[in-house]
Amino acid sequence: MTPFRRGQIVNIPCTIQQGAFPDEVLVTIDSDTGVVSGFLKSSLVAHHNGRDYVRGVVVKASADSVKVRVPGSFFTTAAGLTTVSSGWARNHFMEAHP
Numbered sequence: 001m002t003p004f005r006r007g008q009i010v011n012i013p014c015t016i017q018q019g020a021f022p023d024e025v026l027v028t029i030d031s032d033t034g035v036v037s038g039f040l041k042s043s044l045v046a047h048h049n050g051r052d053y054v055r056g057v058v059v060k061a062s063a064d065s066v067k068v069r070v071p072g073s074f075f076t077t078a079a080g081l082t083t084v085s086s087g088w089a090r091n092h093f094m095e096a097h098p
Contacts (some may be wrong), residue, residue, distance in 0.1 A: 002095075003061070003087060004058050004061035004086070005049055005061060005064050006060065006061065007057065008058040008061075008095070009056070009057055009058075009096040009097070010055070010056055010057075010058060010068065010089075010093040010094065011022075011046055011048070011053035011055055011056075011095075011096045012015030012053060012054050012055075012056050012068065012070065012093060013028070013029070013053055013092050014027045014028060014029045014045075014052050015028045015055060016028075016042075016045055016052050017072075019039050020032050020039075023042050023043070024041060024042060025039070025040060025045055026038070026039055027039070027070075027072065028039055029054065029070070029082065031084040031092070032084060032087075033082070033084050033085065034066050034082070035070060035076065035087075036074060036075065036077050036082045037074065037075060037076050038070075038072045038073050038074030038077075038080070039072055039073045039074075040070075040073070041058060041071075041072075042056065044059060044071055046070055046096070048094065052073075053094065053096075054072075055070075055071070056068035056069060056070045059081065060079055062086070063086060064085065064094050065083050065084065065085055065086055066083065066084055066085075066089040066093075067082070067083040068081070068082060068084075069081050070082065070088070083096055
């Protein structure tokens with residue numbers, strides 16, 4: 001991917017499980033900086049080449065890290081924000097199209 005920029009929409013690889021409600025899933029993002037888990041609407045999960053992705057928005061990008069906001073209700077991070085290394089982001093994020 002090209003360098004990340006604020007406002008860019010990206011697909012972040014994740015694992016999903018059924019949530020408590022029919023239109024809800026439990027999403028887990030396992031990155032180089034730790035695990036982020038929470039619930040979101042199943043319509044926000046994308047499937048590509050046999051993998052699951054959640055859409056996120058880049059809020060800050062530097063040479064060392066990329067901070068993204070993920071929609072939903074997360075219990076391991078405030079406001080759905082998580083930061084990963086820029087190398088991990090380059091190797092795992094996919095550019096999403098609105």
